Amino acid sequence: MKRDAVIGIVLFALFALVPLGGEAYWLRLATIMLMYGVLAMSWNFIGGMAGYPSFATAAFFGLGAYTGAVAQKFGLHMGVAWLLAGLLAIVFAGLLGWALLRLRGHYFAIASLVVAEVLRELVNSATDLTGGGMGLNLPLPAMSSVDAQARFFYYAMLALAALTFAAMLAASYSRLGFGLRCIQQNESAADMLGVNTTLFKVAAFMLSAVFVGMAGAVYASWVHYIEPPDVFDVLYSVKAIVMVLLGGAGSIFGPLVGAVLFLSLEELVWREFLELHTGVLGLLIVLLVLFLPKGLLSLSQRFARQKRPA
Amino acid sequence: MLSLQILANGLVLGGLYACIAAGFSLVWGVLNVINILHGSFIVLGGYLAFFAYVKLGIHPFVSILIAAPLFFALGYVLQRSVINRMIAAPVLLSLTLTFGLDLMLSNAMLAAFTADFKKLTLDPPLGVVSLGPVVLPVDRLAAMLLALLLTALLYLVLSRSRIGRAIVAVRMDREAAALMGVKVKEVYAITFGLGALMAGVSGPLIAMIFPISPLSGPVYLGKAFVICVLGGLGSVPGAMIGGLALGIVESFGALWFGPEHAVTLSFTLLIVILLVRPEGLLGRKGYA
Numbered sequence: 162m163k164r165d166a167v168i169g170i171v172l173f174a175l176f177a178l179v180p181l182g183g184e185a186y187w188l189r190l191a192t193i194m195l196m197y198g199v200l201a202m203s204w205n206f207i208g209g210m211a212g213y214p215s216f217a218t219a220a221f222f223g224l225g226a227y228t229g230a231v232a233q234k235f236g237l238h239m240g241v242a243w244l245l246a247g248l249l250a251i252v253f254a255g256l257l258g259w260a261l262l263r264l265r266g267h268y269f270a271i272a273s274l275v276v277a278e279v280l281r282e283l284v285n286s287a288t289d290l291t292g293g294g295m296g297l298n299l300p301l302p303a304m305s306s307v308d309a310q311a312r313f314f315y316y317a318m319l320a321l322a323a324l325t326f327a328a329m330l331a332a333s334y335s336r337l338g339f340g341l342r343c344i345q346q347n348e349s350a351a352d353m354l355g356v357n358t359t360l361f362k363v364a365a366f367m368l369s370a371v372f373v374g375m376a377g378a379v380y381a382s383w384v385h386y387i388e389p390p391d392v393f394d395v396l397y398s399v400k401a402i403v404m405v406l407l408g409g410a411g412s413i414f415g416p417l418v419g420a421v422l423f424l425s426l427e428e429l430v431w432r433e434f435l436e437l438h439t440g441v442l443g444l445l446i447v448l449l450v451l452f453l454p455k456g457l458l459s460l461s462q463r464f465a466r467q468k469r470p471a
Numbered sequence: 472m473l474s475l476q477i478l479a480n481g482l483v484l485g486g487l488y489a490c491i492a493a494g495f496s497l498v499w500g501v502l503n504v505i506n507i508l509h510g511s512f513i514v515l516g517g518y519l520a521f522f523a524y525v526k527l528g529i530h531p532f533v534s535i536l537i538a539a540p541l542f543f544a545l546g547y548v549l550q551r552s553v554i555n556r557m558i559a560a561p562v563l564l565s566l567t568l569t570f571g572l573d574l575m576l577s578n579a580m581l582a583a584f585t586a587d588f589k590k591l592t593l594d595p596p597l598g599v600v601s602l603g604p605v606v607l608p609v610d611r612l613a614a615m616l617l618a619l620l621l622t623a624l625l626y627l628v629l630s631r632s633r634i635g636r637a638i639v640a641v642r643m644d645r646e647a648a649a650l651m652g653v654k655v656k657e658v659y660a661i662t663f664g665l666g667a668l669m670a671g672v673s674g675p676l677i678a679m680i681f682p683i684s685p686l687s688g689p690v691y692l693g694k695a696f697v698i699c700v701l702g703g704l705g706s707v708p709g710a711m712i713g714g715l716a717l718g719i720v721e722s723f724g725a726l727w728f729g730p731e732h733a734v735t736l737s738f739t740l741l742i743v744i745l746l747v748r749p750e751g752l753l754g755r756k757g758y759a
Contacts, residue, residue, distance in 0.1 A: 208563065212561075214561070214562050214563040214566065260742070260746055261742070261745075261746075263746070264745055264746075266562045267499070267503075267505055267562050267566075268700075268745055270505070270562055270563070270566055271505070271696050271700075271741075271745075272741070272742055272745050275693065275696065275738040275741060275742065276742075278693065278734060278738055279734070279735050279738045279739060279742075282731075282732070282734045282735040282738075283735060285731070286731055286732065286735075395689075399567065399570055402563065402567055403567065406564075406567070436582060437578055437582060438578075439574045439577070439578045439581075440574060440575045440578030440579060440582075442571075442574055443570075443571040443572060443573065443574025443575035443576075443578065444571070444575055445571070446567060446568070446570065446571030446574065447553070447568060447571040447572055447575070449571075450557065450564050450567050450568040450571065451553070451556060451557070451568070454560065454564050
């Protein structure tokens with residue numbers, strides 16, 4: 162644990178130096194990367210550790226974004242709005258998880274997938290509160306320059322990512338992480354051996370929601386304008402999964418590595434194939450699942466195995 | 472008499488929904504794969520019928536006959552080449568795989584057909600028919616009857632033909648079926664082909680009634696989810712009952728809560744059914 166914590170601290174300290182580079186494009190990209198990191202690390206709680214195929218990331222993200230936006234509409238301070246978004250996401254995930262986590266496999270996947278759709282329709286129809294399909298504008302933070310704003314949101318996302326990482330590290334080395342891995346391997350056996358599976362799963366689901374909700378709120382403040390199809394986009398759920406798969410599910414640094422790689426690929430695809438970028442993204446996903454289902458970090462293990470004499 | 476009319480509308484919708492869901496349910500039940508592509512297959516079938524009608528003057532009811540072998544071949548090849556490699560993998564991987572494939576297909580359709588909505592409008596229109604107090608457009612009624620016919624055909628294939636019995640056997644017990652000499656791989660590919668075929672033939676029927684766009688795949692996919700959960704997994708009668716039930720729920724829901732809440736209503740229904748009766752209305756416990 163100590164080693165992982167040290168590496169983590171060094172890593173995030175390096176991230177903190179990014180704004181010194183100065184260029185707005187790279188700063189924007191780095192902010193998105195940290196946001197992706199938050200989504201991937203959060204999914205790791207429920208998907209990587211407990212092995213439950215959750216597609217609820219988009220639901221938590223959208224819920225957080227709209228909570229933050231509506232709270233600010235009613236005059237709350239931006240920071241308070243962000244915290245409120247996390248709070249609502251975690252409560253929502255607790256209630257939802259208590260209901261949904263008794264399902265397994267495909268049924269859980271589908272149930273978690275439709276949650277975002279339901280929330281999107283609700284937000285769409287609650288026009289008075291959310292602006293419905295017209296979206297919602299957020300107040301600009303009072304800051305001297307556009308550059309200062311960009312730096313501010315970068316550091317906000319960095320703090321959130323560091324918090325998520327710390328939570329993941331702590332969970333991974335605690336009873337919770339151990340119990341979740343037991344659940345992944347054999348839930349009935351874990352249950353019989355005295356792991357409170359319901360409690361553990363719900364806790365993992367709540368942890369997978371709280372930081373995503375806050376990331377949604379920070380994102381909303383950052384881009385100043387949100388609309389339902391943007392923040393409840395099912396692609397957020399899929400991207401989180403793909404990033405974790407890319408880096409290696411259940412591992413500590415896998416999600417972050419996956420986020421960096423995925424964003425690089427995505428950005429390349431965006432730039433080169435503007436018209437076809439979702440298609441190329443799909444192709445990447447297909448290739449990844451077919452050829453690297455255990456993530457890039459598994460490659461080193463595979464090579465190590467091959468070298469060993471049979 | 473309004474409720475009679477709404478009921479009739481619901482049944483017409485429901486017939487189509489049954490056809491949408493039958494193939495999806497079959498693939499899910501037999502291969503244990505959720506085929507996210509299903510919605511895009513439906514839309515692709517719809518475009519096939521649209522262009523066949525607009526450019527070549529082929530009636531959509533006829534283009535079903537063209538769509539059927541094409542989509543069967545597409546599904547068969549796709550299963551054999553790609554999906555089969557993930558058949559034994561955890562849910563997450565097979566689901567993500569078909570999701571990636573779906574992104575590719577919907578993007579290709581977007582590039583080829585552009586994002587605007589297209590509707591297949593028959594010229595001259597078929598008019599309406601009134602049955603007592605209920606008035607129904609003939610094209611809708613015909614589409615529904617045809618959808619039910621196709622679904623019934625699938626049922627016959629599964630229950631009467633040799634390959635159909637093999638498919639059911641694989642669904643019940645893969646190992647036992649393999650020991651009895653069923654070629655499981657072949658059955659998987661044929662099942663996936665049949666699933667794609669059902670999507671491809673419901674496309675033309677959908678295109679006659681609803682405007683379609685390359686991005687409307689998820690709408691039909693969502694309906695297929697709900698129907699499978701409602702009716703129970705992997706059985707054609709289940710899809711039939713689930714489809715009709717969803718059609719009726721949607722039309723009465725539109726009347727009572729407003730049409731904008733149709734999605735919320737059906738997905739809420741889905742979650743409630745999953746929690747209360749996960750085996751579905753017709754399903755048997757422990758059979759999925």
